[in-house]
């Protein structure tokens with residue numbers, strides 16, 4: 164009987180377990196805090212150190228999400244292979260989320276909402292789309308989908324990634340060209356992995372480089388953004404606002420100053436939700452491969468962090 168250590172920080176464990184057990188009828192799935200210390204494979208979302216420490220023989224951790232920062236922040240057994248979900252149904256949702264935020268900003272829908280409050284039927288001028296270049300930071304599967312979706316609406320789109328990518332219709336910049344990328348963008352969308360290099364990258368200096376009257380959309384991690392810098396830039400009139408799906412501390416405290424900024428829209432980390440069937444379609448073959456051939460595919464580079 165093969166043991167699988169399972170940890171999920173969300174309350175949706177049962178939704179995962181039934182199809183997982185059906186797909187792997189021979190596996191003994193132990194849901195933390197129940198555990199089998201001899202398990203060599205873990206399926207986990209945002210596990211804690213106690214879970215890792217209870218499984219000293221772990222050789223494979225399958226991260227049930229795209230971002231592996233929470234796993235890599237832990238002390239892991241030596242040479243453990245970490246695999247992450249690629250897309251898993253999240254790319255199209257993130258594209259929807261980012262297009263909604265960008266279109267809302269460009270089309271001035273908040274203005275129409277205000278007019279509606281005032282019972283005011285007033286037709287305003289349409290903005291010039293060319294003046295709304297959008298910069299997408301991070302061009303993996305998720306960032307590429309977002310960039311392509313924005314292109315569909317004819318926005319000028321810039322893309323920034325560690326090594327330069329080539330995406331049709333997107334002006335791509337590489338790691339060394341961050342300032343040029345920011346200066347060429349007015350809306351900024353962050354979908355970067357959180358690593359030592361990207362932590363705090365959305366800071367006062369970098370956000371100030373965006374074009375006048377700028378806007379931020381963060382669907383990556385709260386750790387990318389220096390929240391006090393965003394608030395300062397909005398107060399100074401340099402940025403118009405932001406849509407944040409992620410925050411430094413989650414859940415966001417009731418009295419956090421971000422809540423008091425009407426210019427900042429906040430959603431509770433729901434921009435891209437993993438779809439169980441799509442994740443299992445990736446995960447189940449990996450688990451079978453591990454138990455039959457003692458190997459897995461597509462491990463992340465734990466030094467790079469993605």
Ligand code: GLV
Nearest residue numbers: 227228229230231
């Ligand atoms: C969600 O934030 C993920 O990393 O999958």
